[in-house]
Amino acid sequence: MSLAHKLQQRWYQKNTPAPLFLRPLEYLFKCIVKNKFARYQQGLMTSYRAPVPVVVVGNITVGGTGKTPMILWLIAHCRARGLKVGVVSRGYGAKPPQFPWRVRATDTPQVAGDEPLLLVQRTGVALVTSPKRNEAVQALLAEESFDIILSDDGMQHYALERDVEIVLVDAARGFGNAHCLPAGPLREPLERLATVDAVLFNGALEDSEQGFAFQLQPSSWINLITNERCTVEAFKVQGNVHAVAGIGNPQRFFNTIEQLNITAQTHAFADHVSFTQADFSFVGKDTVLMTEKDAVKCRSFAQSNWWYLAVDAKPTSAFIAWWDERLTQLIKASH
Numbered sequence: 001m002s003l004a005h006k007l008q009q010r011w012y013q014k015n016t017p018a019p020l021f022l023r024p025l026e027y028l029f030k031c032i033v034k035n036k037f038a039r040y041q042q043g044l045m046t047s048y049r050a051p052v053p054v055v056v057v058g059n060i061t062v063g064g065t066g067k068t069p070m071i072l073w074l075i076a077h078c079r080a081r082g083l084k085v086g087v088v089s090r091g092y093g094a095k096p097p098q099f100p101w102r103v104r105a106t107d108t109p110q111v112a113g114d115e116p117l118l119l120v121q122r123t124g125v126a127l128v129t130s131p132k133r134n135e136a137v138q139a140l141l142a143e144e145s146f147d148i149i150l151s152d153d154g155m156q157h158y159a160l161e162r163d164v165e166i167v168l169v170d171a172a173r174g175f176g177n178a179h180c181l182p183a184g185p186l187r188e189p190l191e192r193l194a195t196v197d198a199v200l201f202n203g204a205l206e207d208s209e210q211g212f213a214f215q216l217q218p219s220s221w222i223n224l225i226t227n228e229r230c231t232v233e234a235f236k237v238q239g240n241v242h243a244v245a246g247i248g249n250p251q252r253f254f255n256t257i258e259q260l261n262i263t264a265q266t267h268a269f270a271d272h273v274s275f276t277q278a279d280f281s282f283v284g285k286d287t288v289l290m291t292e293k294d295a296v297k298c299r300s301f302a303q304s305n306w307w308y309l310a311v312d313a314k315p316t317s318a319f320i321a322w323w324d325e326r327l328t329q330l331i332k333a334s335h
Contacts, residue, residue, distance in 0.1 A: 005270065008063060011176040011185040018183035026183035033156070033180070033188050040158035047161045048134035050141065053148045053330040055164040058155035060192055061175060062185040064248025064271070065168035066202035066216050068115050068293060069313040071152055075123050077320075078148055081327065086144075088136035089116045089152035091129025093272045100130040100139035109297040114272060115152065117296050134160040147331060156187060163330055165196040169211070170249060171203040198322065200315065203252075212319035216311045218256060224295055224302035232260055232309075240286040241265070246273035246294050253291055256309070264289060277301040 010016055018026070039045045057074065059065045071087065078085045091101065094113035103112040105121045112120070113129060120127050126144065130136035133154045140149065154160060155167065169175070176185040193199055199211030207213050221235045222228070241262060245253040246269035254266045269279070275297045280288065288306040290298065295308035315323075 007182065008185065011062070011179075012173045013177075016177060018177050018179040022183040026180050029182070030180050030189055036156075036158065037188070037192070045158070047159050048137065049161045050137050050149060051334075052141070052146055053163045053334055054137065054151060054160065055148065055166065055330075056151040056154050056160075056162045057166045057168065058151075058153040059168050060155060060186055060188045060190075061169065061173075062181070062187065062248075063170065063173065064252065065170050066214070066313060067153065067168050068118060069216055069311055070166075070168060070200070070214065070315075071119060071150060072122060073313040073315065074150055074323075075119075075125055077323070078150075078327070081324075083147040083327075083331070084145070085125060086140045086146040086149045087116075087119060087125050087127040087152055088133050088140060088149060088154070089113065089119075089127060089129050090131055090133070090154070091116050093274070094129055096129065099132070100128045100136045102139070102143070103127045103129060110274065114293050114296055118293055119152070121296065122292075132159065133157045147334075148327075164198075164326060166198045166200065167193060167196050167211075169199060169201050170252070171201040171213070172252070173249065197326070198319070200319065207316050207318050212316055212322070214313055214315040214319065216252075216256075217314045218260065219310045219312050221289075221307045222292075222295075222310055223304070224299050224306045224308060225304050230307075235260075235307075237262060237287045237289075242267060242283055242286055242288050244280075244288060244290045244294060245269065246275065246297075247271055247291055253309075256311075257289060262289070273297075 040047055057071055075085050091113035096111045103116045103120045107117055109117055116127050116129050119125055128136040128140045133151055137149055180186040200214050201211055202214060204213035218232045221230045241264040243254055243257045243264035244267045248271045250268035257264050290308050292308045292310055
């Protein structure tokens with residue numbers, strides 16, 4: 001287990017104080033973050049204003065929060081309203097020939113990044129990656145016109161102006177020890193939430209004063225080789241089963257497996273890990289279950305009994321009503 005993974009486990013353990021030796025570094029980190037945010041807020045640093053509405057969907061914590069399924073939901077919902085959607089992403093860990101990079105469904109995960117490739121393969125959405133989100137937006141708009149652009153993460157990338165900020169939080173883990181990096185999991189202090197437009201809690205059962213709720217609902221198991229689709233109710237496995245997850249919060253996937261009445265040996269990997277066949281030496285001929293995000297990196301060496309779980313974000317009716325109202329305002333203001 002890496003030092004980073006050990007730290008993350010400590011951050012989210014209940015009643016576990018932040019390590020004292022990291023408090024000075026946390027103080028320095030908070031000063032830098034607050035100063036950067038203030039300078040952009042005061043117009044002391046330049047930022048790019050796109051000619052169409054930009055919606056940032058991100059988090060202020062380290063670790064998975066269900067961002068990719070929510071992006072998928074937003075894409076589908078916007079399209080249902082007749083809007084043309086573009087997406088920009090950092091493309092974490094990706095090494096394309098150049099940035100900005102227009103992701104194609106035929107790209108490899110090494111070129112596109114796992115999450116961007118998943119979004120493009122699932123929806124066919126126009127998507128550009130770049131560590132500088134402002135340059136990604138400009139590259140996207142240089143190719144074609146859009147009604148709205150979604151930024152996959154980028155909360156802390158203030159060089160890109162945004163019309164709406166949506167923050168996702170893992171309801172089970174919350175904000176951990178509520179300390180900033182490296183003493184805790186926060187990328188920004190908690191008071192940052194007072195400046196965002198909406199907070200969504202992944203796994204919460206109902207809306208609250210703190211924010212809206214949404215659930216990740218398993219829809220089907222899909223075979224990595226044949227693309228055969230099987231409902232979660234009809235899916236049956238025999239023999240040994242391995243559950244593999246290289247995501248921000250692997251335990252959430254393992255909990256889902258258990259809730260689906262599947263007994264599996266669990267294997268947690270680092271988020272965005274670049275899987276190779278050697279990583280599955282423990283499998284043999286056993287069944288392997290994984291997330292969709294991991295599946296895009298494993299198809300080239302997958303076996304016939306490897307499956308991934310497709311999940312869909314299900315926000316509450318209150319959030320849908322709020323989002324529809326904001327969409328109407330955004331599109332009206334942009335015309």
